[in-house]
Amino acid sequence: MRRLPVFFVLDCSESMAGENLQKMEECLQAVVRTLRADPHALESVYVSVIAFAGAVRTIAPLVEVVSFYPPKLPLGSGTSLGAALDALMSEIDRSVVKTTADAKGDWKPIIYLITDGHPTDNPGPAIERWNAKYARKTNLIAIGLGKNADFTVLKRLTENVIVYEESQEGDFQKFVKWISASVVAQSKSVGEGVESDTLPILDESVMRIIKEPPPVADESCVTLVGRCQKTRRPYLIKYEQAVQVVATRDFKLDVARYDLAGCYPLEEDYFNWSDQRATEFKVNTASLVGSPGCPHCGNITAFAMCGCGKLLCVNGPGVATCPWCQQQIEFAAAASDGFDVNRSRG
Numbered sequence: 001m002r003r004l005p006v007f008f009v010l011d012c013s014e015s016m017a018g019e020n021l022q023k024m025e026e027c028l029q030a031v032v033r034t035l036r037a038d039p040h041a042l043e044s045v046y047v048s049v050i051a052f053a054g055a056v057r058t059i060a061p062l063v064e065v066v067s068f069y070p071p072k073l074p075l076g077s078g079t080s081l082g083a084a085l086d087a088l089m090s091e092i093d094r095s096v097v098k099t100t101a102d103a104k105g106d107w108k109p110i111i112y113l114i115t116d117g118h119p120t121d122n123p124g125p126a127i128e129r130w131n132a133k134y135a136r137k138t139n140l141i142a143i144g145l146g147k148n149a150d151f152t153v154l155k156r157l158t159e160n161v162i163v164y165e166e167s168q169e170g171d172f173q174k175f176v177k178w179i180s181a182s183v184v185a186q187s188k189s190v191g192e193g194v195e196s197d198t199l200p201i202l203d204e205s206v207m208r209i210i211k212e213p214p215p216v217a218d219e220s221c222v223t224l225v226g227r228c229q230k231t232r233r234p235y236l237i238k239y240e241q242a243v244q245v246v247a248t249r250d251f252k253l254d255v256a257r258y259d260l261a262g263c264y265p266l267e268e269d270y271f272n273w274s275d276q277r278a279t280e281f282k283v284n285t286a287s288l289v290g291s292p293g294c295p296h297c298g299n300i301t302a303f304a305m306c307g308c309g310k311l312l313c314v315n316g317p318g319v320a321t322c323p324w325c326q327q328q329i330e331f332a333a334a335a336s337d338g339f340d341v342n343r344s345r346g
């Protein structure tokens with residue numbers, strides 16, 4: 001029987017921390033639920049998931065929908081799109097059955113590439129290889145979550161570049177419904193023996209095709225990693241950009257300001273998924289508004305910095321032991337001036 005392989009290539013970089021990552025997990029679960037309930041899909045669809053951050057891995061190998069169990073998505077620093085495409089091409093080579101003179105192989109694989117940011121590696125060579133050898137033999141749909149995805153780079157991969165923007169409750173369900181519907185439609189048409197390259201009609205209230213890539217947006221979030229002093233477990237602090245316009249009669253100035261979006265517990269696995277070059281970037285704390293508590297132990301601030309340059313949680317002034325370098329440090333009452341912290345690459 002000819003299979004219809006569906007690959008989800010998912011951006012699990014830090015800017016996805018919190019709600020977005022959880023939504024992507026829910027999206028996979030909902031899509032699989034729909035596919036299982038559809039006789040055509042049930043018969044032909046096989047699903048695989050490749051996750052990418054600084055590192056890339058196949059977290060769910062290609063299996064039939066009945067046996068597919070939606071994986072927990074990782075989180076890491078970096079957006080290695082080039083490496084993700086390389087992994088996708090290897091996965092296609094390894095698991096998709098090619099048509100030979102004697103036998104029909106699998107149907108054209110469908111790929112959903114979902115990302116919310118900019119590549120932190122150089123995806124150029126992988127994009128060239130993709131276009132030379134894989135583009136015509138697959139249906140790739142690239143979906144940018146929000147305005148900050150790099151639509152220019154996605155456009156180099158496929159004509160099917162879609163932006164999804166959430167504006168109200170229920171939008172995400174529409175988005176998930178569309179993905180499910182597009183897989184079901186394809187499985188139905190291959191069930192009838194024809195392959196179609198056309199996408200089902202988009203729900204224009206939440207998504208649209210990108211024809212001309214918009215100018216590359218500025219970085220929209222800042223993420224910082226710390227460790228809990230008590231439990232030693234890592235956490236991620238996320239700030240989102242808020243444009244503050246300072247205007248007088250004579251001039252107007254946009255000042256970069258980042259508001260606290262949340263502080264999330266991380267797994268130790270985070271470091272395996274991260275790009276090791278992550279600490280070359282600095283941000284001044286004066287542009288960060290809001291300080292979170294520790295998500296592990298409840299200490300009042302997760303935003304204290306050791307002389308080693310790393311963040312830890314403390315419960316006010318006093319002596320603390322750094323969970324990174326084990327040094328004893330004394331914290332005085334907070335100074336009002338900003339200091340520089342290492343940020344990761346989002």
Ligand SMILES: [Zn+2]
Binds near residue numbers: 227229230297299
């Ligand atoms: Zn703590």
Ligand SMILES: [Zn+2]
Binds near residue numbers: 307308323324326
């Ligand atoms: Zn330290």
